[in-house]
Amino acid sequence: MNATAVPDTLTRSVEDYLKAIYRLSPEGRPAATSEIARLLDLSAPSVSGMVKRLSELGLLEHIPYKGVQLTETGRRAALRMVRRHRLIEAYLVQFLGYSWDTVHAEAERLEHAVSDTLVERMAAALGHPVVDPHGDPIPGADGSIHEAACTPLAEADIGQTVEIRRVDESEPERLRYLALLGLVPGVVLTVLDRQPFGGPVTVEAAGERHSIGAELAQVVLVAAGDER
Amino acid sequence: MNATAVPDTLTRSVEDYLKAIYRLSPEGRPAATSEIARLLDLSAPSVSGMVKRLSELGLLEHIPYKGVQLTETGRRAALRMVRRHRLIEAYLVQFLGYSWDTVHAEAERLEHAVSDTLVERMAAALGHPVVDPHGDPIPGADGSIHEAACTPLAEADIGQTVEIRRVDESEPERLRYLALLGLVPGVVLTVLDRQPFGGPVTVEAAGERHSIGAELAQVVLVAAGDER
DNA sequence: CCACAGTATTAGCCAAGCCTAACTCTGAGT
């Protein structure tokens, strides 16, 4: 009996909960009921109820009134979904003409329907990529994941030349705007100016200057061009 | 108000019922509860209950103790699913290395998850095919469908030279066996012999002779090579 | 150290979809 075996019949709901909880506990820090509810757009009692069921399934541990934490089994199941999601996104962008702002919604549905076989075929067709179109790392089939160290553009120093590594995918509008500006992963830019107290960041990329609000600069992650 | 508008939020279950009913009523002949139950592997009361709901949704008409018949709305919804299913099959075989015997199960799940956009992108990538890998016709996005006239190989006359057009996809084992024999849609063969009373059919295709049981010959549909 | 704001849980409800058991209808054969 394998302690980290994932029950082979998880429902869509369960898969979504696991993914959400994984996202909410970067360092294994427990996730709060209310955070899960907000992320999944559900009521708090619904989350309480599901948390109970998931803990009975051995997918997470729940300390009442404190928070939840994925077990190793739960983490594997969550990473499996993350892998699927990101590979599907990469595949749709590469082979079926999707843009990086529309691909999330499609992947959100497909990730529950594809077989492991299909996921691996897509990975092979893509040449086993390590990041998705937003720069998010794709976990390995074995559950390994390498989160590269990045800093928000909002915290880069003036004069620094950095490469865009990763952009938060959750708001299509924002992605469209960034694509319009040509600020996508892989692009190298120089920070010309940064105003304090949430002021804008001015950057130069591909010969063009752009002034970016602090909020936006917070979700564009950059790293020195050679850092890998 | 459009009388044939399809409610935009059909559940997987509902989609499966519509597809099953469509399949069971070739000429608009009503489908029996028990047939639907058998096809979907459900109990008869479950079907009765769902039929009631579907008829309230305006997707079908139910004459108690007689049978059900899709409305125009229901037929459109069913054809939409059939189109999805067959295009997905064609796409997976063409681009992701699926074989014709394994593709059905994958399509069965994906057809509920893909968006119309994705379906059309796949259709475009395939060059808008008119049949799937088993030779089944793919309905148009407008709900049109062209069922070509074919006859079972079991009914072909001795000496006739015909082309394989279509093979029942429901049994993977059978598909594997036919592929092994090289008897796939598009292949031209000559009927060398046919024994009466459910006896085997002997054919020659690509220089090889094969003896095919009557049951199998019943689900391999053929037509004269030039009939379109 | 107590009150109270905010968070979490419990209680109780509902719809979708499935089930089995029990009843009802239909039509074929006598």
Place this chain on the structure above:
DNA sequence: ACTCAGAGTTAGGCTTGGCTAATACTGTGG
């Protein structure tokens, strides 16, 4: 015309996964 097998439906129950309303816990400020 009647019976009776088989098909169909109704009754009643279960699980999943939502909801709102009510209750309980936690920790911070006075």
